[in-house]
Amino acid sequence: MADYTLRVRRFDPQTTRGPYWERFELELEPHRSVLEAVLDVRDRVDGSLGIRCSCRAAICGSCGVRVNGRPALACNTRLRDAAAGGLHPDGRTVVVEPMGNMPVLKDLIVDMDAVHWKKIHRVTPWLLNRRPVPEREYLVPHDDMADVTQTMACIQCGACVSDCLSMEVDPEFVGPAAAAKAYRFVGDPRDAEQPARLRDLAEDPHGIYDCTHCFNCIDACPKGVAPMSQIMRLRRISGSDHHIVDRNNGERHEEAFATLVHDYGLLHEAELLPRSYGGNSWFGKFHPSAGMELVESLPAIARAVARGKVKPAQALRGHRLAKRDLDAVRKVYDVVEGRARRSELNLYLSGVEEEAPAP
Numbered sequence: 001m002a003d004y005t006l007r008v009r010r011f012d013p014q015t016t017r018g019p020y021w022e023r024f025e026l027e028l029e030p031h032r033s034v035l036e037a038v039l040d041v042r043d044r045v046d047g048s049l050g051i052r053c054s055c056r057a058a059i060c061g062s063c064g065v066r067v068n069g070r071p072a073l074a075c076n077t078r079l080r081d082a083a084a085g086g087l088h089p090d091g092r093t094v095v096v097e098p099m100g101n102m103p104v105l106k107d108l109i110v111d112m113d114a115v116h117w118k119k120i121h122r123v124t125p126w127l128l129n130r131r132p133v134p135e136r137e138y139l140v141p142h143d144d145m146a147d148v149t150q151t152m153a154c155i156q157c158g159a160c161v162s163d164c165l166s167m168e169v170d171p172e173f174v175g176p177a178a179a180a181k182a183y184r185f186v187g188d189p190r191d192a193e194q195p196a197r198l199r200d201l202a203e204d205p206h207g208i209y210d211c212t213h214c215f216n217c218i219d220a221c222p223k224g225v226a227p228m229s230q231i232m233r234l235r236r237i238s239g240s241d242h243h244i245v246d247r248n249n250g251e252r253h254e255e256a257f258a259t260l261v262h263d264y265g266l267l268h269e270a271e272l273l274p275r276s277y278g279g280n281s282w283f284g285k286f287h288p289s290a291g292m293e294l295v296e297s298l299p300a301i302a303r304a305v306a307r308g309k310v311k312p313a314q315a316l317r318g319h320r321l322a323k324r325d326l327d328a329v330r331k332v333y334d335v336v337e338g339r340a341r342r343s344e345l346n347l348y349l350s351g352v353e354e355e356a357p358a359p
Contacts, residue, residue: 001027002027002080003092004083005025005093008024026041029079032079034067034074034078035056035063035073037079039051051108058075064158065096065098066100068085068094069095070163071160099158099161101162102114102162116175116177123178123179130191148187148188150225151181151225155223159220160180160227163217164214170206174201176228179208179211183231183234186198202239202248203248239255252276252280257272260272265319266319268319271285278290
């Protein structure tokens with residue numbers, strides 16, 4: 001047995017009091033979970049403490065909370081680990097609070113319907129099968145199903161939604177969980193609406209191009225779904241395979257980014273904006289759309305220059321690489337673009353068993 005301090009963020013909607021913190025002292029074995037600690041407090045100290053839970057085996061996703069400021073499954077987080085890596089130097093305090101980006105209903109219970117499930121429903125989370133329907137089962141290539149297995153592992157716990165920085169800035173963003181669910185069916189060869197699904201997500205101002213690549217959802221996911229990777233796959237299929245030129249300039253921005261790195265070896269920031277809005281060439285800066293966007297961006301550019309984040313001369317001139325290094329960068333492009341089929345790396349399941357190490 002060991003002594004722990006549980007610091008819980010409380011909220012009771014039936015009172016006029018706002019959110020507040022409450023400390024509970026308890027004695028439990030170090031291998032016990034944070035969920036067991038919360039339930040112990042509820043059983044022995046305060047029966048009004050609210051938390052949602054079910055399976056206690058990291059399968060249902062119900063007990064998602066923030067432990068020491070990071071999203072986690074309470075049932076799958078050990079007290080000894082949480083205390084050792086906690087925010088307090090005493091090595092015995094564990095901070096538990098509700099997940100972010102969702103309204104709090106009571107204590108550690110958030111309104112999943114208002115945000116998480118609403119966004120899941122927005123992407124049509126079911127198969128729209130091809131016609132005609134076969135008399136027996138669909139025959140799907142192994143590699144195709146292995147590709148979507150990563151997204152199928154999602155348990156809808158909302159951890160990625162809780163830590164999504166894009167959703168903090170834009171609550172209307174479709175979100176990492178819904179985007180991963182969308183790829184589940186976009187990547188399924190049995191689905192008949194792949195182009196329509198991709199166009200819908202690409203044209204939406206709060207769709208797949210609203211992701212800022214912060215990697216938080218990848219770190220937060222307890223099942224290795226890597227939602228940001230699925231968003232990048234949706235982008236690649238949309239732009240490279242279906243050539244969907246969206247109204248958000250997402251596809252043009254990525255094309256300009258890739259072209260500039262190919263031509264210069266490094267990103268040429270001064271060329272990126274005009275090429276994204278005016279066309280992927282040196283003359284893009286003379287397009288009216290590029291000029292309008294540049295004028296709107298002037299305050300942000302001025303702040304960046306004032307704070308020393310941007311050096312005007314270097315930004316306008318662009319980075320320079322030695323010819324040998326630039327040739328090496330272009331060889332990477334040649335290898336990738338020379339492949340007959342794009343290779344998507346699924347780190348969750350490769351479909352190939354590794355050989356056992358020699359004794």
